[in-house]
Amino acid sequence: MQEQPSPITEQRLVAAQDALGKLKTEIEKRLFGQSALVVQAIIGLLARGNILIEGQPGLGKTLPVHVMSEALDLQFSRIQFTPDLMPADITGSQTLVHDEKGAARLEFRAGPVFANIVLADEINRATPKTQSALLEAMQEQAVTVGGARRELPAPFIVAATQNPIEMEGTYPLPEAQLDRFLLKLEVPFPSFETLRDIGLHTTGTTEPTTERVMDRQTLIDLQSLVRDITVAPHVAEYAAKMVMATHPDSPDAPESIRKYVRYGASPRAMQSLILAGRAYALLCGRAWVGEDDLRQVAHPVLRHRMIPSFDAKLENITNNDLVDNLLSTVSEVRATG
Amino acid sequence: MTDVVSLVAQWTRGNNRRRLIEEFLTGAATLALLGAVCVLMHRAAWVVTRLGASPPTWFPSANTLATAAYVAAGLSVLYVTLRGARRYRGRRLDALQMARQIDASNGSADPLSTALAVEAGTAAGSPDAMAIVHAKAQQAVGAVTRPVRGLQAPGGLMAGAGVAVAATVAGLLLLSGDNAFGQLDGPATPDDVAEASTEVQDDTPPLSDATKERLDEALARLERFEDNPALKQEAKETLAEARDHLRQALSDPKRTMGSLSRAEQALRRVAKQARKHGLYDQEKMQAMSPAELAEQMSKAMDGQDNQTAAELGEEMARRMEDASASELQAMSRAFEQNFKPTDSSARPGSDPSGPRPGETAEERAERWEKSLEKMTEQMRRGESGMSSSEMRRLADEMRKSGGAGSLDRSLDDALSDIRKAREGRLGDMGEDKPGAGEGEPGGGEGKPGAGEGPGMGEGAGEGGPGEGGPGEGGGPGEGGGPGEGPPSGKPGPGGGSGSFAPGSMGFLPPGVGSTEKIDTPKAGVDNGAIRIIQRISAGRRDAKGQYKELHQQYEEVAEEAVRREQIPLTRREYIREYFEAVRPE
Numbered sequence: 038m039q040e041q042p043s044p045i046t047e048q049r050l051v052a053a054q055d056a057l058g059k060l061k062t063e064i065e066k067r068l069f070g071q072s073a074l075v076v077q078a079i080i081g082l083l084a085r086g087n088i089l090i091e092g093q094p095g096l097g098k099t100l101p102v103h104v105m106s107e108a109l110d111l112q113f114s115r116i117q118f119t120p121d122l123m124p125a126d127i128t129g130s131q132t133l134v135h136d137e138k139g140a141a142r143l144e145f146r147a148g149p150v151f152a153n154i155v156l157a158d159e160i161n162r163a164t165p166k167t168q169s170a171l172l173e174a175m176q177e178q179a180v181t182v183g184g185a186r187r188e189l190p191a192p193f194i195v196a197a198t199q200n201p202i203e204m205e206g207t208y209p210l211p212e213a214q215l216d217r218f219l220l221k222l223e224v225p226f227p228s229f230e231t232l233r234d235i236g237l238h239t240t241g242t243t244e245p246t247t248e249r250v251m252d253r254q255t256l257i258d259l260q261s262l263v264r265d266i267t268v269a270p271h272v273a274e275y276a277a278k279m280v281m282a283t284h285p286d287s288p289d290a291p292e293s294i295r296k297y298v299r300y301g302a303s304p305r306a307m308q309s310l311i312l313a314g315r316a317y318a319l320l321c322g323r324a325w326v327g328e329d330d331l332r333q334v335a336h337p338v339l340r341h342r343m344i345p346s347f348d349a350k351l352e353n354i355t356n357n358d359l360v361d362n363l364l365s366t367v368s369e370v371r372a373t374g
Numbered sequence: 375m376t377d378v379v380s381l382v383a384q385w386t387r388g389n390n391r392r393r394l395i396e397e398f399l400t401g402a403a404t405l406a407l408l409g410a411v412c413v414l415m416h417r418a419a420w421v422v423t424r425l426g427a428s429p430p431t432w433f434p435s436a437n438t439l440a441t442a443a444y445v446a447a448g449l450s451v452l453y454v455t456l457r458g459a460r461r462y463r464g465r466r467l468d469a470l471q472m473a474r475q476i477d478a479s480n481g482s483a484d485p486l487s488t489a490l491a492v493e494a495g496t497a498a499g500s501p502d503a504m505a506i507v508h509a510k511a512q513q514a515v516g517a518v519t520r521p522v523r524g525l526q527a528p529g530g531l532m533a534g535a536g537v538a539v540a541a542t543v544a545g546l547l548l549l550s551g552d553n554a555f556g557q558l559d560g561p562a563t564p565d566d567v568a569e570a571s572t573e574v575q576d577d578t579p580p581l582s583d584a585t586k587e588r589l590d591e592a593l594a595r596l597e598r599f600e601d602n603p604a605l606k607q608e609a610k611e612t613l614a615e616a617r618d619h620l621r622q623a624l625s626d627p628k629r630t631m632g633s634l635s636r637a638e639q640a641l642r643r644v645a646k647q648a649r650k651h652g653l654y655d656q657e658k659m660q661a662m663s664p665a666e667l668a669e670q671m672s673k674a675m676d677g678q679d680n681q682t683a684a685e686l687g688e689e690m691a692r693r694m695e696d697a698s699a700s701e702l703q704a705m706s707r708a709f710e711q712n713f714k715p716t717d718s719s720a721r722p723g724s725d726p727s728g729p730r731p732g733e734t735a736e737e738r739a740e741r742w743e744k745s746l747e748k749m750t751e752q753m754r755r756g757e758s759g760m761s762s763s764e765m766r767r768l769a770d771e772m773r774k775s776g777g778a779g780s781l782d783r784s785l786d787d788a789l790s791d792i793r794k795a796r797e798g799r800l801g802d803m804g805e806d807k808p809g810a811g812e813g814e815p816g817g818g819e820g821k822p823g824a825g826e827g828p829g830m831g832e833g834a835g836e837g838g839p840g841e842g843g844p845g846e847g848g849g850p851g852e853g854g855g856p857g858e859g860p861p862s863g864k865p866g867p868g869g870g871s872g873s874f875a876p877g878s879m880g881f882l883p884p885g886v887g888s889t890e891k892i893d894t895p896k897a898g899v900d901n902g903a904i905r906i907i908q909r910i911s912a913g914r915r916d917a918k919g920q921y922k923e924l925h926q927q928y929e930e931v932a933e934e935a936v937r938r939e940q941i942p943l944t945r946r947e948y949i950r951e952y953f954e955a956v957r958p959e
Binding site for chain 2: 044045046047050265266267268269270271272273318321323324325326327328329330
């Protein structure tokens with residue numbers, strides 16, 4: 038018998054905000070100066086979305102995922118993507134085994150994808166064939182091996198990392214796969230103070246440990262709670278305007294989008310915006326989404342969904358610049374005094 | 375439980391109302407500013423003159439400036455209206471925008487706007503979450519102290535406009551002492567001119583005896599119709615208005631000119647009513663009994679108001695046609711009571727059936743009485759057809775004859791009195807009476823003509839070079855306009871009149887002449903100004919083109935004089951009015 042979902046109350050929202058605050062604090066104990074990254078990672082977690090983390094080597098792309106899994110006491114697995122990695126190395130495969138009587142039979146041996154949090158490290162180093170092995174898992178939380186569909190454990194998210202500067206010997210992710218990542222997080226270079234703290238606190242004999250602050254069931258409840266958050270039509274309208282404006286052939290597109298974008302965001306981006314906005318609202322302890330919530334999540338949601346034109350590359354226009362421009366030009370349902 | 379939607383809707387209405395008022399104030403301020411510019415434009419020529427400078431040759435004429443000012447004023451109104459509407463459209467809020475504005479002022483993230491969607495049932499999410507949103511919105515609504523921003527005066531613009539308008543008004547008033555804005559409403563009417571002229575003069579002389587006498591006469595003429603039961607109420611009221619103005623003209627010398635103009639206008643309205651619908655109320659007459667009709671007809675005949683008598687007689691004839699024997703008897707009795715039998719032996723040969731050549735007024739009255747007596751007899755005998763046709767004939771004759779006491783004649787005479795009184799009043803005030811003497815080129819031989827016209831002004835005659843004789847001067851000024859011309863030749867037919875001939879307003883039927891008709895001697899050639907005026911007055915179509923040309927020529931001269939010379943303000947419009955009045959169709 039399925040458990041009846043508990044009603045949403047003010048107290049429950051406060052408790053959720055409190056629990057998520059503790060999770061954030063716990064993760065930040067080991068991640069110096071990455072507050073925004075942590076928040077975005079939590080948003081991805083709450084929204085049951087996959088996240089793509091991009092950053093230069095040594096900035097700490099894998100650490101937040103690892104720490105998050107520890108704080109949540111979730112099953113974590115890491116797959117190091119290399120050119121020779123095969124799909125079966127990810128999903129698992131059927132192997133011939135002999136029983137006690139000596140009879141041979143095929144037995145499925147689960148791959149590393151069977152975990153709650155799968156870290157696909159340097160995902161762009163694997164071949165497209167192997168990368169595609171993750172597509173079904175990311176989208177449907179299931180894999181099909183040997184003709185049998187196997188559900189992945191809940192909650193399930195894929196956190197992939199990639200290095201933006203080492204392009205040799207890599208296979209850039211196809212657009213279809215990029216679109217399946219709810220958020221693309223960028224790991225910025227730390228500030229001077231953060232660097233100092235990293236030096237002070239991570240090079241001693243004692244490594245900081247992570248305590249479990251949330252159990253699996255609580256996380257699943259929170260993920261369910263996100264879907265209950267109220268969205269008003271004018272907020273959805275604003276999200277739709279933003280997505281429409283990413284298309285260069287849209288009449289509402291700003292000039293920069295027309296010039297520097299080849300293809301705009303998909304309807305999945307619209308879903309992602311609303312979902313991420315809902316997660317952010319819950320993080321703020323609110324039962325409704327405001328337009329400002331959408332603006333907060335617009336960068337990680339949209340930055341990997343617009344394909345820049347050649348001009349953008351020539352003029353060194355980044356997708357973040359384009360999203361900035363989008364936010365400043367797409368009008369809200371704004372009150373005019 | 376607070377109804378968020380209703381509350382926000384109420385605030386929205388309040389906000390939009392205030393924004394509308396703000397836009398109205400801004401529009402009014404802008405309009406005042408632009409209006410001041412238009413006034414300056416309109417009065418530019420006058421301002422230049424008052425500053426002691428003479429307008430340069432390239433300076434636009436007063437008419438051009440006035441037209442430009444009106445066009446500018448119209449464009450300003452259009453601009454301000456469109457701009458205000460556009461601004462208001464941008465500033466008015468709908469309920470969602472209002473809610474968002476309050477959310478923003480509270481620093482909260484859209485609870486009110488989301489609650490509106492929740493109440494409207496358009497939000498997505500779980501019902502529990504929506505209930506929380508609604509509760510939050512109610513809290514937010516409760517915390518709102520001043521949802522609608524107060525009125526904001528259009529600061530600098532308003533102040534600038536106010537100062538500009540005040541400065542303009544003050545400047546114009548200080549410089550002129552006249553109503554500087556009067557002309558914005560249109561050209562000054564004779565009333566305005568007359569009032570302006572009287573208001574600025576503190577030493578207004580009392581009315582002269584002659585003027586008083588004229589006004590009393592006009593008043594007496596109009597008072598006769600006060601109790602005329604056959605007149606329409608509308609006509610009675612207009613006549614009463616004219617009487618009131620005449621009384622005011624008599625009682626308040628300062629406002630005599632204005633009151634006279636108003637009285638004249640009222641009488642013109644009566645004329646207009648007469649042309650359009652007639653002055654006699656058929657329904658009233660139909661409601662009268664035969665005795666009343668006979669009584670009123672008798673009174674009208676006694677007062678020489680043949681026109682009223684004719685109308686009543688017409689009604690009587692209509693009744694005679696359809697009357698039964700008993701009704702005819704009743705009418706016969708009414709006639710006997712009201713129309714006394716005449717002494718038939720006095721004029722045994724008189725025939726009541728029609729007018730005789732050379733008949734005097736007394737003879738005519740006697741004949742009419744006989745005719746009525748005959749009708750009485752016919753009615754007594756029950757001859758309805760005979761009496762009816764006799765009455766129609768009599769009514770027709772009465773209508774044609776008019777009579778000194780008829781309404782048309784009285785109105786014409788009253789108008790004539792008013793005009794004479796006005797001219798006399800101008801004389802009382804020591805003003806030059808506008809007059810223009812005209813001289814015709816002499817034809818070679820003859821005697822000098824003489825101008826004529828009442829008033830105290832001077833008429834100046836001009837003689838054109840003719841074939842010899844002196845031109846004839848004339849004009850509506852007191853005394854004769856001396857004609858000038860070469861010493862030999864025929865006299866030119868010069869002449870002018872300061873008074874309006876009775877019948878000039880078109881009240882009188884053709885053939886009913888005035889007792890004061892002036893016959894201008896017909897001599898000389900046919901191309902002089904006065905001749906042309908005479909011919910166009912006589913309805914000669916062939917003179918139309920000449921008259922038009924003449925009018926244009928004289929108007930240009932007058933306009934030039936008005937513009938270039940120091941003609942008093944109160945006279946300028948008078949001159950323009952004159953030329954407007956005599957403008958060819």
